[in-house]
Amino acid sequence: QVTLKESGPGILQPSQTLSLTCSFSGFSLSTSGICVSWIRQPSGKGLEWLATICWEDSKGYNPSLKNRLTISKDTSNNQAFLKITSVDTADTAIYYCASLPGYNSGYYFDYWGQGVMVTVSS
Amino acid sequence: DIQMTQSPSFLSASVGDRVTINCKASQNINKYLDWYQQKLGEAPKLLIYNTNSLHTGIPSRFSGSGSGTDFTLTISSLQPEDVATYFCLQHNSGWTFGGGTKLELK
Numbered sequence: 687q688v689t690l691k692e693s694g695p696g697i698l699q700p701s702q703t704l705s706l707t708c709s710f711s712g713f714s715l716s717t718s719g720i721c722v723s724w725i726r727q728p729s730g731k732g733l734e735w736l737a738t739i740c741w742e743d744s745k746g747y748n749p750s751l752k753n754r755l756t757i758s759k760d761t762s763n764n765q766a767f768l769k770i771t772s773v774d775t776a777d778t779a780i781y782y783c784a785s786l787p788g789y790n791s792g793y794y795f796d797y798w799g800q801g802v803m804v805t806v807s808s
Numbered sequence: 809d810i811q812m813t814q815s816p817s818f819l820s821a822s823v824g825d826r827v828t829i830n831c832k833a834s835q836n837i838n839k840y841l842d843w844y845q846q847k848l849g850e851a852p853k854l855l856i857y858n859t860n861s862l863h864t865g866i867p868s869r870f871s872g873s874g875s876g877t878d879f880t881l882t883i884s885s886l887q888p889e890d891v892a893t894y895f896c897l898q899h900n901s902g903w904t905f906g907g908g909t910k911l912e913l914k
Contacts, residue, residue, distance in 0.1 A: 732905055732906075733895055733897075733905040733908075734905070735904070749809065782851055791857075792840070792857055792899070793903075794840075794842045794857045794897065795897070795903075796854050798851040800850075800851055
């Protein structure tokens with residue numbers, strides 16, 4: 687059974703760096719083809735893909751945010767991470783992590799975490 | 809960047825109705841189109857991947873079709889538990905979501 691769970695600071699101030707952790711079970715990021723992505727959703731709005739990291743450490747970023755994003759992983763502890771620098775109120779959203787079967791089946795988001803709310807406020 | 813235009817934005821239907829939701833890509837995305845269901849307060853859930861493949865545990869009343877730039881999600885007989893917002897996602901080049909369709913019961 688695949689499960690993912692996000693964790694984060696809850697609230698932070700403008701200009702700070704947001705650090706998010708995705709802890710997962712039921713799969714390994716050392717397995718060929720597997721990837722994990724981060725997606726966010728401002729309250730009452732649509733979904734925005736942020737970043738993806740795969741088993742062999744390849745990474746992809748949303749071009750509109752690329753300069754502010756860093757994705758990484760800790761394969762031994764079944765975790766993936768996302769950092770967003772210089773946050774402002776527009777970064778207030780629910781942040782989700784999701785797994786991708788990758789070249790095994792396709793690069794779609796098959797399982798999602800419950801999401802973590804992040805509020806940027808002074 | 810690939811843009812995804814989803815229609816309608818809002819849909820009201822009765823139990824038992826056949827419901828269709830459309831997604832149009834700004835360029836050819838081959839078969840790489842997926843559909844998600846998001847109920848209020850919950851994370852999105854995968855329904856259909858690669859245009860027409862049903863994800864594990866999803867009822868057979870959900871189906872997908874299309875190719876290239878035009879895609880459709882069909883619910884063959886609407887059930888009360890299908891009330892949700894539905895999103896399409898292209899994964900041919902990066903990942904882009906459609907704007908969503910809010911489905912309610914009439």
